[in-house]
Amino acid sequence: xxxxxQTPKFRILKIGQSMTLQCAQDMNHNYMxxxxxxxxxxxxxxxYSVGAGITDKGEVPxxxxxxxxxxxxxxxxxxxxxxSQTSVYFCASSTGFSNQPQHFGDGxxxxxx
Amino acid sequence: xxxVTQAQTEISVVEKxxxxxxxxxxxxxxxxxxxxxxxPPSGELVFLIRRNSFDEQNEISGRYSWNFxxxxxxxxxxxxxxxxxxxxxxxxxxxxxxxxxxxxxGKGTKLTVNP
Numbered sequence: 271x272x273x274x275x276q277t278p279k280f281r282i283l284k285i286g287q288s289m290t291l292q293c294a295q296d297m298n299h300n301y302m303x304x305x306x307x308x309x310x311x312x313x314x315x316x317x318y319s320v321g322a323g324i325t326d327k328g329e330v331p332x333x334x335x336x337x338x339x340x341x342x343x344x345x346x347x348x349x350x351x352x353x354s355q356t357s358v359y360f361c362a363s364s365t366g367f368s369n370q371p372q373h374f375g376d377g378x379x380x381x382x383x
Numbered sequence: 384x385x386x387v388t389q390a391q392t393e394i395s396v397v398e399k400x401x402x403x404x405x406x407x408x409x410x411x412x413x414x415x416x417x418x419x420x421x422x423p424p425s426g427e428l429v430f431l432i433r434r435n436s437f438d439e440q441n442e443i444s445g446r447y448s449w450n451f452x453x454x455x456x457x458x459x460x461x462x463x464x465x466x467x468x469x470x471x472x473x474x475x476x477x478x479x480x481x482x483x484x485x486x487x488x489g490k491g492t493k494l495t496v497n498p
Contacts, residue, residue, distance in 0.1 A: 280385050301484055303485060303486075309393070310490065310491075311490055311491075312387070312474055312476075312488030312489050312490045312491055313474070314488075315485045315486075318472075318485055320484075328485060343431070358426070359437060360428065362428075366484055368414075368478050368484060369416055369433060370431040370433075370437060371409060371433055372430075373430070374420075374427065374428040374430075375427075376426065376427045377426050377427065377428075379426075
Protein backbone atom coordinates (compact mmCIF):
# COMPACT_ATOMS: atom_id res chain seq x y z
CA UNK A 271 0.00 0.00 0.00
CA UNK A 272 1.47 3.33 -1.09
CA UNK A 273 -0.55 5.55 1.27
CA UNK A 274 0.59 9.17 0.86
CA UNK A 275 3.38 9.74 -1.64
CA GLN A 276 5.37 12.96 -1.80
CA THR A 277 7.82 13.98 -4.48
CA PRO A 278 10.55 15.09 -4.55
CA LYS A 279 12.18 14.01 -1.28
CA PHE A 280 14.82 16.71 -1.43
CA ARG A 281 15.19 19.92 -3.40
CA ILE A 282 17.42 22.96 -3.41
CA LEU A 283 16.04 26.16 -4.92
CA LYS A 284 17.48 29.54 -5.57
CA ILE A 285 15.73 32.63 -4.22
CA GLY A 286 12.94 33.68 -6.56
CA GLN A 287 12.55 30.32 -8.27
CA SER A 288 9.24 28.48 -8.36
CA MET A 289 8.40 24.85 -7.84
CA THR A 290 5.57 22.46 -7.11
CA LEU A 291 5.64 19.86 -4.39
CA GLN A 292 3.59 16.86 -5.38
CA CYS A 293 1.34 14.84 -3.09
CA ALA A 294 -0.79 11.85 -4.01
CA GLN A 295 -2.83 9.47 -1.88
CA ASP A 296 -4.46 6.19 -2.84
CA MET A 297 -6.77 5.76 0.16
CA ASN A 298 -9.71 7.68 -1.35
CA HIS A 299 -9.50 10.22 1.47
CA ASN A 300 -11.50 13.39 1.08
CA TYR A 301 -9.36 15.53 3.36
CA MET A 302 -5.80 16.50 2.50
CA UNK A 303 -3.35 18.82 4.22
CA UNK A 304 -0.01 20.51 3.77
CA UNK A 305 2.11 21.19 6.85
CA UNK A 306 5.55 22.63 7.27
CA UNK A 307 7.98 21.67 10.01
CA UNK A 308 10.68 24.07 11.06
CA UNK A 309 13.58 22.97 13.32
CA UNK A 310 12.51 22.54 16.93
CA UNK A 311 8.93 23.31 16.10
CA UNK A 312 5.83 21.25 15.61
CA UNK A 313 4.01 21.14 12.32
CA UNK A 314 2.05 24.13 11.14
CA UNK A 315 -0.78 23.95 8.64
CA UNK A 316 -0.29 25.73 5.33
CA UNK A 317 -3.40 24.76 3.35
CA TYR A 318 -6.00 22.08 3.46
CA SER A 319 -8.73 20.63 1.26
CA VAL A 320 -11.95 18.88 2.20
CA GLY A 321 -12.59 17.55 -1.28
CA ALA A 322 -11.86 18.03 -4.96
CA GLY A 323 -12.27 21.67 -5.93
CA ILE A 324 -12.30 22.93 -2.33
CA THR A 325 -9.28 24.41 -0.61
CA ASP A 326 -8.74 26.74 2.32
CA LYS A 327 -5.93 28.53 4.13
CA GLY A 328 -4.29 27.26 7.28
CA GLU A 329 -2.07 29.13 9.73
CA VAL A 330 0.83 29.99 7.41
CA PRO A 331 -0.45 30.26 3.81
CA UNK A 332 1.58 33.25 2.61
CA UNK A 333 3.87 32.45 -0.28
CA UNK A 334 2.05 29.24 -1.22
CA UNK A 335 -0.77 28.14 -3.46
CA UNK A 336 -2.68 24.88 -3.81
CA UNK A 337 -5.18 23.25 -6.07
CA UNK A 338 -7.26 20.09 -5.78
CA UNK A 339 -8.57 18.93 -9.13
CA UNK A 340 -8.84 15.26 -8.15
CA UNK A 341 -9.41 13.36 -4.92
CA UNK A 342 -5.96 11.78 -5.19
CA UNK A 343 -3.70 14.78 -5.78
CA UNK A 344 -2.98 17.91 -3.78
CA UNK A 345 0.04 19.83 -5.12
CA UNK A 346 1.62 22.74 -3.25
CA UNK A 347 3.18 25.53 -5.27
CA UNK A 348 5.83 28.01 -4.22
CA UNK A 349 5.78 30.96 -6.60
CA UNK A 350 8.76 33.05 -5.52
CA UNK A 351 10.94 31.03 -3.20
CA UNK A 352 12.31 32.87 -0.16
CA UNK A 353 14.84 31.69 2.46
CA SER A 354 12.05 31.69 5.08
CA GLN A 355 10.44 28.83 3.17
CA THR A 356 13.34 26.51 3.90
CA SER A 357 11.61 23.73 5.78
CA VAL A 358 10.40 20.16 5.69
CA TYR A 359 7.00 19.87 4.08
CA PHE A 360 4.55 17.12 4.94
CA CYS A 361 1.41 16.17 3.10
CA ALA A 362 -1.29 14.27 4.96
CA SER A 363 -4.70 12.82 4.26
CA SER A 364 -7.63 11.61 6.30
CA THR A 365 -11.20 10.44 5.96
CA GLY A 366 -12.39 13.65 7.60
CA PHE A 367 -13.90 11.85 10.56
CA SER A 368 -12.53 13.35 13.77
CA ASN A 369 -11.70 10.04 15.35
CA GLN A 370 -9.52 8.93 12.47
CA PRO A 371 -5.82 9.74 12.29
CA GLN A 372 -4.14 11.65 9.55
CA HIS A 373 -1.74 9.66 7.42
CA PHE A 374 1.45 11.45 6.50
CA GLY A 375 3.81 11.22 3.58
CA ASP A 376 7.56 10.93 4.15
CA GLY A 377 8.13 14.65 3.68
CA UNK A 378 9.99 16.90 1.26
CA UNK A 379 13.10 18.63 2.55
CA UNK A 380 13.37 21.99 0.79
CA UNK A 381 16.31 24.38 1.02
CA UNK A 382 16.25 27.84 -0.51
CA UNK A 383 19.59 29.51 -0.97
CA UNK B 384 -7.68 28.98 20.75
CA UNK B 385 -6.48 25.45 20.87
CA UNK B 386 -2.98 24.79 22.07
CA VAL B 387 -0.73 21.84 22.83
CA THR B 388 2.26 22.20 25.12
CA GLN B 389 5.09 19.72 25.37
CA ALA B 390 7.31 21.32 27.97
CA GLN B 391 10.11 18.80 27.65
CA THR B 392 12.24 19.76 24.68
CA GLU B 393 14.75 16.94 25.01
CA ILE B 394 15.03 13.88 27.23
CA SER B 395 17.97 11.51 27.45
CA VAL B 396 17.75 8.15 29.18
CA VAL B 397 19.72 4.94 29.38
CA GLU B 398 18.29 1.83 27.83
CA LYS B 399 15.78 -0.06 30.00
CA UNK B 400 14.79 3.07 31.92
CA UNK B 401 11.14 4.11 31.96
CA UNK B 402 10.39 7.54 30.54
CA UNK B 403 7.28 9.72 30.49
CA UNK B 404 6.62 12.38 27.88
CA UNK B 405 4.26 15.11 28.99
CA UNK B 406 1.50 16.70 26.96
CA UNK B 407 -0.85 19.44 28.16
CA UNK B 408 -3.61 20.74 25.93
CA UNK B 409 -6.06 23.63 25.84
CA UNK B 410 -9.43 23.57 24.11
CA UNK B 411 -12.92 24.97 24.60
CA UNK B 412 -14.53 22.03 22.87
CA UNK B 413 -16.30 19.42 24.95
CA UNK B 414 -15.59 16.74 22.36
CA UNK B 415 -12.07 16.51 21.08
CA UNK B 416 -9.45 14.04 19.97
CA UNK B 417 -5.82 13.72 20.96
CA UNK B 418 -3.05 11.97 19.09
CA UNK B 419 0.56 10.96 19.52
CA UNK B 420 2.93 10.66 16.58
CA UNK B 421 6.50 9.41 16.45
CA UNK B 422 9.12 10.91 14.14
CA PRO B 423 12.20 8.68 14.00
CA PRO B 424 15.53 9.98 12.66
CA SER B 425 14.49 8.91 9.17
CA GLY B 426 11.92 11.73 9.28
CA GLU B 427 8.54 10.17 8.62
CA LEU B 428 5.59 10.65 10.98
CA VAL B 429 4.15 7.50 12.47
CA PHE B 430 0.75 7.47 14.13
CA LEU B 431 0.84 5.89 17.59
CA ILE B 432 -2.50 6.44 19.30
CA ARG B 433 -5.78 8.33 19.27
CA ARG B 434 -7.83 9.22 22.33
CA ASN B 435 -11.38 10.56 22.48
CA SER B 436 -12.27 13.12 25.12
CA PHE B 437 -15.15 11.05 26.42
CA ASP B 438 -13.01 7.97 27.01
CA GLU B 439 -10.68 8.43 29.97
CA GLN B 440 -9.47 4.88 30.13
CA ASN B 441 -5.74 4.54 30.04
CA GLU B 442 -4.32 2.47 27.25
CA ILE B 443 -1.41 0.09 27.06
CA SER B 444 0.21 -1.27 23.94
CA GLY B 445 3.24 -3.38 24.67
CA ARG B 446 5.85 -1.13 26.26
CA TYR B 447 3.80 1.98 25.51
CA SER B 448 1.10 3.39 27.74
CA TRP B 449 -0.93 6.56 27.75
CA ASN B 450 -2.48 8.38 30.68
CA PHE B 451 -5.35 10.70 29.80
CA UNK B 452 -6.63 13.01 32.54
CA UNK B 453 -9.29 15.55 31.64
CA UNK B 454 -9.06 17.16 35.09
CA UNK B 455 -5.52 18.32 34.35
CA UNK B 456 -5.89 18.50 30.53
CA UNK B 457 -3.02 16.10 30.11
CA UNK B 458 -2.31 13.17 27.84
CA UNK B 459 1.02 11.74 28.89
CA UNK B 460 2.95 8.98 27.16
CA UNK B 461 5.12 6.47 29.00
CA UNK B 462 7.63 4.10 27.49
CA UNK B 463 8.55 1.23 29.78
CA UNK B 464 11.98 -0.39 29.52
CA UNK B 465 13.08 1.99 26.78
CA UNK B 466 15.14 0.77 23.85
CA UNK B 467 17.52 2.49 21.47
CA UNK B 468 14.92 2.13 18.71
CA UNK B 469 12.61 4.38 20.73
CA UNK B 470 14.91 7.32 20.01
CA UNK B 471 12.78 9.81 18.08
CA UNK B 472 10.87 13.04 18.32
CA UNK B 473 7.41 12.51 19.73
CA UNK B 474 4.56 14.86 18.95
CA UNK B 475 1.30 15.29 20.78
CA UNK B 476 -1.52 16.75 18.70
CA UNK B 477 -5.10 17.95 19.17
CA UNK B 478 -7.73 17.65 16.47
CA UNK B 479 -9.33 20.99 15.64
CA UNK B 480 -13.12 20.94 15.73
CA UNK B 481 -13.52 24.00 13.56
CA UNK B 482 -14.37 22.08 10.41
CA UNK B 483 -10.94 21.64 8.90
CA UNK B 484 -10.16 18.66 11.11
CA UNK B 485 -6.59 19.92 11.12
CA UNK B 486 -4.12 18.87 13.80
CA UNK B 487 -2.66 21.36 16.26
CA UNK B 488 0.77 20.06 17.18
CA GLY B 489 2.98 20.55 20.18
CA LYS B 490 6.62 21.38 19.49
CA GLY B 491 7.68 17.83 20.16
CA THR B 492 9.95 16.08 22.64
CA LYS B 493 13.20 14.62 21.39
CA LEU B 494 13.91 11.36 23.18
CA THR B 495 17.37 9.86 23.06
CA VAL B 496 17.84 6.38 24.44
CA ASN B 497 21.48 5.56 25.02
CA PRO B 498 22.80 1.99 25.12
